[in-house]
Amino acid sequence: MEAKTHIALVSVPVYSHQRSILEFSKQLVHLHKGIHVTCINPTFSSPCCNTLALFHSLPPTIDYMFLPPINLEDLPHDTHPAVHVQFTISQSLPLIHDALKTLHSTSNLVAIISDGLITQVLPFGKELNVLSYTYFPSTAMLLSLCLYSSMLDKKISCEYKDLLDPIEIPGCIPIPGTDLPDPLHYDRSGEVYKQFLEANERFYLADGILVNTFYEMEANTIRALQQQEGRGIPSVFAIGPFVQKGSCTEGSTNEAEYLRWLDKQEQNSVLYVSFGSGGTIFQDQLNEIACGLELSGQKFLWVLRPPNKFGIIVDIGAETENPLKFLPNGFLHRTKGHGMVVPYWASQVQILGHGAIGGFLCHCGWNSTLEGVVHGIPLIAWPLFAEQKMNAVLLTNGLKVALRPKVNEKGIVEREEIAKVIKNLMVGEEGKGIRQGMENLKVAADNALKEDGSSTRTLTQLALKWTSLGVA
Template sequence: MKKAEVVFIPSPDVGHLVSTLEFAKLLINRDNRLRITILVIKLPHASETDVYTKSLPISDSLNIINLPECSLPSTSNITSSMTSLLEAQKPNVKQAVANLTTERGENGVLAAFVVDMFCTTMIDVAKEFSVPTLVFYTSGVAFLGLVLHLHTLRERDNVDSDQLLHLPELDIPSFANSVPSKLLPSIVLRKDLESFFMSYANGLKNADGIIVNSFEELECYAVQSFLSHSGLCCLPIYPVGPILNHEHKTEGKTDSVDVIKWLDDQPLSSVVFLCFGSRGSFDEDQVKEIALSIENSGASFVWSLRKPPSKGTMASPSDYPLSDLDSVLPEGFLDRTREIGMVIGWAPQAQILAHRAIGGFVSHCGWNSTLESIYFGVPIATWPLHADQQSNAFELTCELKIGVEIVLDYRVEDNSGPNYFVTADKIERGIRSVLDRDGEFRKKVKEMSDKSRKALLEGGSSYNYLGHLIDYIMNQVSN
């Protein structure tokens, strides 16, 4: 029988790339009638991408093509850079897909494109090949509903960013509670990002369906809204998660071995883990305040502390040289806490969260991190930084009641500092709450952890949605 060829176009961002690769593996392991080709777009000088793509088991069912690199315009505006990069890659995508269809000949039929949520401009290319496009959405269902609803408000009712800021809260179909406007993503609150937001949301609405890295039991209210709300029900969604990468790549990271060894000696659920994602960092004053809160709490800890990039650059945070740590942290902090904690750089997050000694997670609430924390049954203390993280924090604390609030409305913009300073007493309260063994949310997160595992098993909700998705793709071949 002819194989159904599916072309994947992930975003160059490593967080998006990793979950897209995991999803590709999930698909081909489920059905051998599928053949997937992943077209990798690299950012200039980004070597991290290779670490993940080179580890994939290349087979007849899974193929990787690195597209030619394109140079980016010299601007610190990440959104316009990404837009230019994707436009520049369109001819390369078209050529790669044309080559693919010629090579496969009678053995395969191009069935669909699966594009990252930020690569919907590639729908144009899919149309040239007369195949449907599915979007792979790496945030949750509630946030997807929020984006689509805000796009409708802008287009239908002409509600702009100024008006949104003046509303105390909004009713969003995918949230059970009204969402405070100060927790909306920057892309809808900033005038300069308005055109980016409109084309991003419009791209989602142009898709033939949206694959979401979430599961029905976690976001049952939001999933239901896509079946019942008139503004959302025209767009099919497939919540097939949690799609996680359990094997964080640790080449050359001796820290990660030491951390796991240290955790092996700690009591069950006694350690708090502080980690703020691949783009999370703080200035020295805030770092000292976090250190003070950890010390005052008396809690055992693992803290992934990253050095901020130079101002005005698009670089990611890096690890501090050991010699710099003493000057960044309060005097004597490392000596005083040597017995009860570890300050590290980059962290093998999934490995740490999976460890039985971890009792709580102070997190930026990125969606991948949120899913990992739930999967491993670790309650979150929320400290969002940007993108979807404020509304994720709201969902965890107010909708799902499986998280503890440190802050909800903290945000860091690309070209300026944070909107306020978080004091040690607030952070300490969050650390104590998240480690509270009798906390109601601890029981709830353990229950949700069980549900997240069952969703992926045969007969589970995500397993069934994946089946519906495969049926849709195979129908393209038989028609």
């Protein structure tokens, strides 16, 4: 029997965003059996094995389609991955529009939910006379910045990085100018900054914004946003945390090895080091991290990728060269038995759920951050790009569940600083407070997703609204 209520999701060609919106969709159809979901995915190349594994793991009530790849040959060879994504989004809009029209004509489509990076889809809902939402896979704090960005643009005259005082947004902790998201570090007269403002203005077209956070984690920010509903700001729904529940990798050959190694370690004794699904670092910083890990004397499990000037790898499934060759001479020999380096990829969910893990050196991507939270693992905040510095501010200054190493005048965290922060987190007094704070946050995250929890109640109210439209 065909489901009465059909929801269309529109994702973007970014693995971390796809993971997040698919976990949301799985929770939605799990809680509400009458809802059927179709996920539309723009592409600029054939999906890699990790991406395919995500989609192959979906239940039968979630369909998906990959749109024809966009030709990137007209872009310069050495183009930043973010440009690939934005170009793919803009070129895919006619294909997305056609796919949505087809779904609308062949099913009882009641709502379109598009990723926060593709706000261009929001007007399509109005055209098809269905509800149109944004799925926002980051913090309510970042959403607030986006919604208030035009106001800040009028209020602030200098470049954001030159601000002497932190930016204050209703309900949020103060944000230093240097910790604002990447688009605000560009020349304010340039195209990147202009596109950022235009995308944020389109949020106001949404019937609502679904945020992958939970009320207890960002209560002041969510409350401040909700108090502005009816005064121009769309309805905001905190419905998370949505994190991957199990490994979606296909046949990782080294998985058993690192899990066996963890089995031999003492409880809470290992620092896990990873920069997310695609993050990486430059060579000088890689050297300092290696030396800092060695100097700290703490056990570690490090997922390592080759250095990259962009700080991100486009194709997370590509393994073009051995990353171990970039380590300092003798590092693997000197740390043998004390640490382990895993090339390219590891099952983060399994690692964070292992009792031996006592800390997480994290790039502050929101998926990784939430995975740390739901497993109660205290963090070392090491932001790389996008909104990650802003997330680090929330984790350290706001929630106080992370330590953040100091960067020198050359933009490098030195080995002595790394060793000091690692020891502080793993065996120091300050680390005990961080650990307790994270444990409290873990309990709150668990409670939010219970049957009567804040996030489940919110998502249920939305689903009931959608299913009532499906019956009508």
